[in-house]
Amino acid sequence: MNQPPASIDAIAEALQAQAYLPSRELATAAFLALRLSRPLLLEGAPGTGKTAIAAALAAALQRPLIRLQCYEGLDLAAAAYEWNYARQMLEIRLAQAAEHQRTADELFARRFLIERPLLQALTTQPAPVLLIDELDRADAPFEAFLLEFLADYQITIPELGTITATAPPLVILTSNRSREIHDAVKRRCLYHWLDFPDAARELAIVRARLPQIDQRLAGQVVAFVQGLRQLDLYKLPGLAETLDWSRALVELNAVSLDPATVQSTLGVLLKYQDDIARVQGSEAARLLAEMREVVRA
Numbered sequence: 042m043n044q045p046p047a048s049i050d051a052i053a054e055a056l057q058a059q060a061y062l063p064s065r066e067l068a069t070a071a072f073l074a075l076r077l078s079r080p081l082l083l084e085g086a087p088g089t090g091k092t093a094i095a096a097a098l099a100a101a102l103q104r105p106l107i108r109l110q111c112y113e114g115l116d117l118a119a120a121a122y123e124w125n126y127a128r129q130m131l132e133i134r135l136a137q138a139a140e141h142q143r144t145a146d147e148l149f150a151r152r153f154l155i156e157r158p159l160l161q162a163l164t165t166q167p168a169p170v171l172l173i174d175e176l177d178r179a180d181a182p183f184e185a186f187l188l189e190f191l192a193d194y195q196i197t198i199p200e201l202g203t204i205t206a207t208a209p210p211l212v213i214l215t216s217n218r219s220r221e222i223h224d225a226v227k228r229r230c231l232y233h234w235l236d237f238p239d240a241a242r243e244l245a246i247v248r249a250r251l252p253q254i255d256q257r258l259a260g261q262v263v264a265f266v267q268g269l270r271q272l273d274l275y276k277l278p279g280l281a282e283t284l285d286w287s288r289a290l291v292e293l294n295a296v297s298l299d300p301a302t303v304q305s306t307l308g309v310l311l312k313y314q315d316d317i318a319r320v321q322g323s324e325a326a327r328l329l330a331e332m333r334e335v336v337r338a
């Protein structure tokens with residue numbers, strides 16, 4: 042798809058072709074982000090498809106994907122650009138040897154600039170999809186720096202001037218909400234909250250990602266996980282866990298869920314001992330009984 046999608050249905054279909062099944066609301070948000078050239082801020086629990094949609098959009102739109110993983114202490118040099126000091130020093134030495142005068146201006150030319158993801162997003166053709174992942178991990182000053190970038194798709198480099206994108210990249214920002222993203226960033230973005238999928242969509246996703254899985258087993262896995270999400274656990278399993286568990290069960294040649302199989306594979310779904318202890322035994326038996334009600338295969 043070289044043309045931007047003409048409709049919400051078109052973008053939903055293009056994503057489905059990448060085995061990413063968006064909700065109608067998410068497809069609408071992505072459509073509008075493209076049409077309005079606005080960044081899209083995605084929040085939601087871990088494992089709800091925030092990171093994956095950026096890759097799926099890039100593939101669907103046939104655009105390069107540029108990824109910036111945020112972390113505490115992320116700074117301009119790692120996120121946007123850095124001067125290549127080693128090359129500048131070399132240039133000065135060479136100039137000295139040739140008794141040629143080098144002016145500071147010449148030393149701050151584009152060829153001495155190392156482009157990091159944000160700057161790459163402005164200079165790459167065709168306009169890429171830029172994923173700014175887990176923004177809540179970066180510190181607040183970094184968000185302040187992002188404001189110019191998000192508002193005007195440009196970066197101002199003091200020694201060089203302002204670099205602007207010829208065509209705006211599609212920017213996807215994600216947050217796991219370990220802290221609130223600043224209002225000023227939010228104001229520049231469209232916003233969408235990703236929830237856990239309902240049973241029908243989760244089942245469709247498992248089938249799309251794991252075509253070889255037994256249909257009945259897939260139904261049971263989804264019903265069980267949906268049941269788990271009703272419990273008051275420290276960390277609820279996301280889609281990533283549903284898919285991991287499905288893969289594990291396929292690997293074990295399981296054809297249906299029984300207490301022993303659940304017991305021995307809970308660590309694929311739950312990563313905290315308190316949660317595992319809570320679910321093991323009678324709770325798992327209750328969920329399995331409930332699951333049989335739902336699936337009644």
Ligand SMILES: Nc1ncnc2c1ncn2[C@@H]1O[C@H](COP(=O)(O)OP(=O)(O)O)[C@@H](O)[C@H]1O
Pocket residue numbers: 060061062063064085086087088089090091092093094215246250280281284
């Ligand atoms: N709507 C979806 N359709 C297909 N696969 C999905 C969908 N949402 C999530 N996934 C899959 O679930 C896993 C977790 O998604 P991810 O994007 O890493 O979650 P997050 O970034 O929200 O923590 C990935 O393997 C991803 O491919």
Ligand SMILES: [Mg+2]
Pocket residue numbers: 088091092093174215
């Ligand atoms: Mg993620």
